[in-house]
Amino acid sequence: MTSIFDSIPTIDVAALRSADPAARRTVVDELGRAARDVGFAQLVGHGIDPSLFDALLTATKTFFALPYDEKMRVYIGRSTNHRGYVPAGEEVFAGATPDHKEAYDLSIDLPSDHPEHLAGNPLLGPNQWPALDGFAEPVDAYYRAAFSLGRILLRAFAEALGEDADLFDRHVTTPPSQLRLIHYPHDPSAADRPGIGAHTDYEVFTLLRPTAPGLEVLNGNGEWIDVPYRDDAIVLNIGDLLEIWTNGRFAATSHRVRKVAEERYSFPLFFNVDYHTRVAPLPQFVDADGPRYDAVVAGEHLFAQTAQSFTYLRRRIEKGHVSLPDGARPLYSLGREAQRSAALS
Template structure:
């Protein structure tokens, strides 16, 4: 398995057909989750033409006049659906460290099709809120639906790998993620026409909240960096045909801190790279069912020890973090 800096590249092909490859994949993922919390995946089977078409449509949306984008604006700060403008989020605030807003605009979609069935919970209006579909480009909804389904499938495979890496039954997480209110988001980082404020980044340092994130990035100035356990920042870069995968806080809590939810950020382009520095990334934030209680897996807790984290419902944890990240921007009207 090749390495990209400290972040390993893992080929998933053969996981379901070759016992030797399966063992290698599980071992590689286990090591990555324990050491850095990030890895890249190739051999994932997601159609490259779908990815290219999705990128084309997303960029066309962000090229629209602001008033057209605002037609699908986020209904209020507690719901992660629709569009929000540059300066409406400070993601580091969820860690209690945010002092400036992030230099990105975004468009977010939640569960759709057969994955969007309400559960009867009092929180359905947040986790299963209706998606807000732009009218332009006309093909965006179809491509988002196809890509969302592909990401759910890939996430389910990775969760099976996670279970085996933790010496659990391969389907251990299946009934804990089968109603997952996962979000697909387009993060658009425009060219920076003026200097950022001191300390202001495209996306300030943060961890993700759920089980795992599957991220598609493009090769453009000013990109993703991850912080290792020694506190050193490393650029991840773009690997053709690969996704970046990182575990979120839910997996760190499930594993009692054995696996690390790594702090990461998106840095600014250098001042001599600002022309042509537009960047689009597409994260799929996979989560547990919002009513699943995240508590330490018994095999991850030493005999007689107290778990590092208190149990908490996945949805409650997400709402707490999301609300904190949106607070500096105020409430959308």
Template sequence: MQEYIPIIDISDIYQSDKSKYLNIAQRVDEACRHSGFFCITGHHILQEDIQCVKRLARQFFSLPMAEKQTINILNNHIYRGYSSHEMEQLDSQHSIDYKEMFDMGYPLDNTHPEVQRKEPFRGPNQHPEHLISGWTDIFETHYSNMTELAKVLFRIIALSLKLEENFFNDMFFESLSTFRVIHYPGLPEQHNRVVCGAHTDYGILTILHQDDVGGLQVKSKDNQWVDVPPIKDGFVVNIGDMMAMWTNDRYKSTSHRVLNIGQNRISMPFFTEPHPNQLIQCLPQCSDEQNPPKYPPVTCRDWLLKRFKTAYGD
């Protein structure tokens, strides 16, 4: 696994010696070109914070369905809140997903102009504070911490593409990034059932914390499924569709899925996406006469709407 999905220590990016940044960027560039997946260690997200989020998530998912449904994701037009087990389907032609989820995003209050206009994805989060005291502060803090980690990774990606270091960070104002907690119930009688269908992620990068159960698989270039075992104190990072569009497929948005292995599993991806008005179009250095742009320009908002409607239905 390590050869196909390398483990990269990014701790030097937090130091002042910029000569070491390029070594990290080179390794990330190789991984993004090869598999579109890599694992990181040396980040600044505290394990005790992750464990606190997971503890509250387990408490929430263990509640009666009627209580969880009080924050149903379909209560609003911004895809925030709770999704029950078969609501989102990522590869319905080949498998039926079986997972439940909580989604949150960048919080905008009801006075924000975009919220007033009822724009997609824009508004306050639906937190189960009425069910679990302290949830909102812990989850909003974790969202902010993951946003800062995303900005660190964006700097590395920008350097790997020979862009100005803050190229992607400048697009990250009031972003559409989503933090999701997924509960995969253990299904002892359905070992190796696909519980999250094969798919690519929608955004720029996904930064995933998975527990120690396992089950994540990545599709290799020769169409084989490769296990991605958990890395202690690490995150799995993968390229999303928007980055593939920006780089004209120089960086790979790779299909992946999740298998049931008979135990309850908690997965916590942070999907990084820019401001909704950001235009996603091929970078100049990623195309030429022999390799013209493969994708038409599209705004972040329009691309996400298309993908969400496919997964949830119109």
């Protein structure tokens, strides 16, 4: 049964860094309710220094203001591990037209001689940095801060389920946790249609810092609920892997970005676990009806979903240069929208 909600909760998570166990427990319980009932929350008191975000935003604006040919020097299709510039129209979501946005994608910055990269891992290795002064340092600093927050939240989610804090965190060493720098250009004629089509996120959860409104979340009635914009908040949403691990106790909620007339930047960190982690419903969350999901390998699930939505990877698949992992799920076959569709069929 999918949840009927009409607003997104706001949670002050400062006590997660507190030595007061009662205060921490209160926040843990709030996070658990949000994960079960909505799949989304706005986090304040998150501890990320505003100056880190300001520096990230300045660097991002500088990069996207470059001429197209300069940005294409770090085109994501030049990378073997999915890093770099994503031009408008490159990414196509299931059942939607190409998105009118541009992006720059990065992840954990491993050396070129890292064993996973040398072995051909499609998501692990070095970032493809542009030759732009004052870009890599602030972007990497924000990545590290958001990733640190993610580990704190991951432990809190385990506690919210009544488990040891390291239940999921033990699988975090060199995960393909991706940070996207996204630019939605000014569009004075914006129509009432999505700027990013309805989807769930492929990883464990997402930590999003936008600069303007536009995000909407799907509830159990099939209604789109607005996420109010707050310039002091980070938006949290549950992803596919946490839904699988908890056998649906926590559910990935479909969301989209509607078209807005104003220029908008968005910075999602897609928090993940290590590439080779096997994710299956944990026995303590499985009832007499059995598991609701088949197991996936975290990195393979992420790559399969990515490869089905990026044009350059779809071309590589068509040419036989890469292939989808065995048992790859169709795009967006998890989450509340998929549950609702299955219930109606």
